[in-house]
Amino acid sequence: MALIDGRILLGAESLEIKPEVVPKLKETEPTIHESEHKLKELEQETEESEAKSKDMESHQKEVEIIGDERPCPQVNPPADNKPAANGQSSTDQTSTDKTKFVEAEGKESIHSLIITAKLALMADSRLFPYDIEIDAKGKDLVLLGKVTSDSEKQTAADIIRCLDGVHAVKNRLKVNPNASHGLVVERDKIITQLIKERFEKSETLQAVKFEVKTEGGVVTLTGSTRFQVIILEAAQAARQVPGVKAVNTSTVRLITAE
Known part of the structure; x- marks a missing residue:
C-alpha cells in the first residue's frame, strides 16, 4: 500500500483521496496527542489519590482518633471535701482552668x-x-x-x-x-522504712530495736521488752505512717527482770 499523488495503491487497485482531505487528517494528529497526554495526567492523579487514601487509612489504624462516642469519665472525688475558706467549693478550686495563668512578674506559666x-x-x-x-x-x-x-x-x-x-x-x-503486686511490695518497703525512721526518733524505741515487717500494709513488730507501754508506743508510731492498715504486736515478747 502506498500514497502517490493523492491515490492509495492497494495492490492492483487504487483509491483516490482528494487533496483537501489530507490536511484535515493531519490536523487531527495534535488532537489525538493532546487526548493521550490528558489521559496520562488523569491516570497519574488517580494513582496519587489512591496513595494518599492508603496513607490516611494506615494512620487511622495506628492512632485512635478522638471521638465523642463515649462520655468523659468522672474522676473520683477526694475523701476529705473541706469547704474552701473563700466560700468556693473544692470542686471549683480543683477544676481545670483553660485560661493561661500569669505569674506576679507578668510572665505566662510554663506547662x-x-x-x-x-x-x-x-x-x-x-x-x-x-x-x-x-x-x-x-x-x-x-x-x-x-x-x-x-x-x-x-x-x-x-x-x-x-x-x-x-x-x-x-x-x-x-x-x-499481677501488675499491682509489684506496686504493693514496693509500697510495703517504703512503709517499713518510714516506721524505722520514726522509731529512730524515739530514745525508748531506739533502745528496744523492734524488727519491722510489712505485708500488704499490715505491719508486724517483733522483739522483746519488759514494758507493755513501749509496745503501745511502737504501735502508735507505726499507725501514723500513711498506708498502714494494721499493726500486729502478737510476736513481741514481754520479759521479766532476772
Whole structure:
C-alpha cells in the first residue's frame, strides 16, 4: 500500500483521496496527542489519590482518633471535701482552668501536655497506684505501662482523650492481673522504712530495736521488752505512717527482770 499523488495503491487497485482531505487528517494528529497526554495526567492523579487514601487509612489504624462516642469519665472525688475558706467549693478550686495563668512578674506559666496528662491520671484513685508513662508526638499522646484490668486501661485512655489540647490517644497499656503486686511490695518497703525512721526518733524505741515487717500494709513488730507501754508506743508510731492498715504486736515478747 502506498500514497502517490493523492491515490492509495492497494495492490492492483487504487483509491483516490482528494487533496483537501489530507490536511484535515493531519490536523487531527495534535488532537489525538493532546487526548493521550490528558489521559496520562488523569491516570497519574488517580494513582496519587489512591496513595494518599492508603496513607490516611494506615494512620487511622495506628492512632485512635478522638471521638465523642463515649462520655468523659468522672474522676473520683477526694475523701476529705473541706469547704474552701473563700466560700468556693473544692470542686471549683480543683477544676481545670483553660485560661493561661500569669505569674506576679507578668510572665505566662510554663506547662506541658505530658505533665497535664500525668496529673490527670494521678487524680483518679483507680489509676493512682500505677506508674503510667506518657509519650507525645505533637498533640498525639501514647500511654505506656501496666494495669490490672481492661476497664482500667480504657479509663486511662478516656481520661487522656478528654483533656483540652489532646488530638489523639494511642493506648499501649498492657493488662497484667499481677501488675499491682509489684506496686504493693514496693509500697510495703517504703512503709517499713518510714516506721524505722520514726522509731529512730524515739530514745525508748531506739533502745528496744523492734524488727519491722510489712505485708500488704499490715505491719508486724517483733522483739522483746519488759514494758507493755513501749509496745503501745511502737504501735502508735507505726499507725501514723500513711498506708498502714494494721499493726500486729502478737510476736513481741514481754520479759521479766532476772
